[in-house]
Amino acid sequence: KAGVTQTPRYLIKTRGQQVTLSCSPISGHRSVSWYQQTPGQGLQFLFEYFSETQRNKGNFPGRFSGRQFSNSRSEMNVSTLELGDSALYLCASSLGGKVYEQYFGPGTRLTVT
Amino acid sequence: AQKVTQAQTEISVVEKEDVTLDCVYETRDTTYYLFWYKQPPSGELVFLIRRNSFDEQNEISGRYSWNFQKSTSSFNFTITASQVVDSAVYFCALSSGNTPLVFGKGTRLSVIA
Numbered sequence: 001k002a003g004v005t006q007t008p009r010y011l012i013k014t015r016g017q018q019v020t021l022s023c024s025p026i027s028g029h030r031s032v033s034w035y036q037q038t039p040g041q042g043l044q045f046l047f048e049y050f051s052e053t054q055r056n057k058g059n060f061p062g063r064f065s066g067r068q069f070s071n072s073r074s075e076m077n078v079s080t081l082e083l084g085d086s087a088l089y090l091c092a093s094s095l096g097g098k099v100y101e102q103y104f105g106p107g108t109r110l111t112v113t
Numbered sequence: 114a115q116k117v118t119q120a121q122t123e124i125s126v127v128e129k130e131d132v133t134l135d136c137v138y139e140t141r142d143t144t145y146y147l148f149w150y151k152q153p154p155s156g157e158l159v160f161l162i163r164r165n166s167f168d169e170q171n172e173i174s175g176r177y178s179w180n181f182q183k184s185t186s187s188f189n190f191t192i193t194a195s196q197v198v199d200s201a202v203y204f205c206a207l208s209s210g211n212t213p214l215v216f217g218k219g220t221r222l223s224v225i226a
Binding site: 033035042043044045048056058088090092102103104105106107109 | 159216219
């Protein structure tokens, strides 16, 4: 069974631009969660989608948004990029949304210049 | 609020030494789950173990062992006879099951040959 895939793996953007990251969960998994990892703040939860509905949301500004499609693939979007958005963005999928069965993808490393 | 503290930021050991990574957690929930993840330089979070709050049995898996003590709110991780391949950042995390993972800041382990 294929694992969680994230595209692109690396991305360089300029401050003020917007970016869209993609996450394809393990086949059959209906929940996708997104996490941001920075050296200063560590790993922080962004949001979780389950069956196309946002179920949980972390403490991030409205510039961070996401969505989930009917095939469970998820995208997250960051608008008006800031230097502080440079981070590793990890997504995790699970079958029914329980965190104890989450599987993480390899991450997308975003650099904002 | 839930919180995970990994007091050791960096640890350096010589190959074949034993090393213990500390994890202290805070939660008001009676049902919760504790996790350890390994993050190699590639960035992907690799699941190592999950333990629920009702199971205080220690666990051993090869060179890895975990000591869960509710009385001290600790969930420590020991690597016996460390190897260079164990070099990574290790994260302890906590969840109530339906809530997102709350991660500690991580401990960077360097195993020197």
